[in-house]
Amino acid sequence: MSFKKVLFAVFVSAALTSTPAWAGSVEDELMAVDRAFNKMAQEVGVGEAFIHYLSSDVRLLSEGGQPVLGHAAMAEAMAGFPASVTLEWDPVEAVASSSGDMGFTWGRFIRTHTDEEGNVHTSHGKYLSVWQKQEDGSWKASVDIGNGNPAPEE
């Protein structure tokens, strides 16, 4: 294969396998942000991930609790996130405004709680986050809410 052909093959291959920032839709961006949010929660901690991804004026509308308003109150609430609990989620869909500065993701979550005897209790639910693009170009969730449901059918 000539050098030009190799170069062309590399280019085509790169074009097929990577998604440059300029090529994706806002919806793709939001799906990626929500997945990165979940990834950080698994790798660093749920509380830390919420502190990173939720906006300064966030409304945290957690099941069973009163609304928690603003980043400081949210950070305080999430600091108590128990080590015996895991929370993993996966977005199903993202929808964005035409201006591309607001959108929502919704998806499914799985929560586990390990009790004192080491038994793992699993519960399922769904969530909705509304995202707003910040002045620095990053996305932060302005509101976050979820609720429970039975285990989904496979």
Added chain:
Amino acid sequence: MSFKKVLFAVFVSAALTSTPAWAGSVEDELMAVDRAFNKMAQEVGVGEAFIHYLSSDVRLLSEGGQPVLGHAAMAEAMAGFPASVTLEWDPVEAVASSSGDMGFTWGRFIRTHTDEEGNVHTSHGKYLSVWQKQEDGSWKASVDIGNGNPAPEE
């Protein structure tokens, strides 16, 4: 009072008591839409109000149930809304995108259930609706979710 003065008084009075469509922010519009949604639920019925105000591609994420996707499935689910249950809500806040074609409202709800012996059980919660402006200029909720909390402190 001269005719001109009367006319002026009528004009000032109208300006002070009515909110023309062009004068309000998108947030004001969304608060009004959400309040009208609740009003219709009280006057006509919760099911009918959901059918009117939820979008063709709605994601209804009700507590305890699997996600209900699309208007037909939502209408079927809401048709079974029991006559023994009331659901009243009031938005706390609305936030809109810069394009003014998407926004969310969140607020509080009160649900009552009257059992067979006539006892009324009251529960409290909060909700989040994301609204999208339709081609005809109306607002429809693209996603609706809520969850419970103890009675708020007065």
